[in-house]
Amino acid sequence: MDIQKIKEKISSGHNFTNSEKYLALMDDTVNYLLKEGKFGKKTIHTNDHYFYLRKILKSVIIPEDLLEKIHKVDLILLENSKKFYQSQRNIGITLILAGIVCYFLFGFIIGVSVIVLGTIRIYAAVEYYKNAKRELNEFEN
DSSP states (O other), X not given: OOHHHHHXXXXXXXXXXXXXXXXXXXXXHHHHHHHHOSOSGGGHHHHHHHHHHHHHGGGSOOOHHHHHHHHHHHHHXXXXXXXXXXXXXXXXXXXXXXXXXXXXXXXXXXXXXXXXXXHHHHHHXXXXXXXXXHHHHHHHO
């Protein structure tokens, strides 16, 4: 089954199945994400759409060319989630160190508050990265 033929079938108004419709949507979504080259604020809605389509198409036979594109998008997602994790971890470490300095300069409450903010930032980054890896591993199996 070729994606181009499916898109022609849909555009001509012939009968098509839901799986064909979702395959065409997935192709458009993947092409957009590959064109953007990264996951960010502009593509946040598209990311949700991408994962929704991945769950729907789990039991559908996907053409080889679309599978290659999906694999590329997965690699981009994993790389960007790793970069996000590293940047948020660094911010968290900086906040913890600033909290220690604030403890000596301004007192207990301010210092501990900044340390807690740094710890929360690190925890959120770790959870984000673990969830991204779990989502991708779920689709690989």
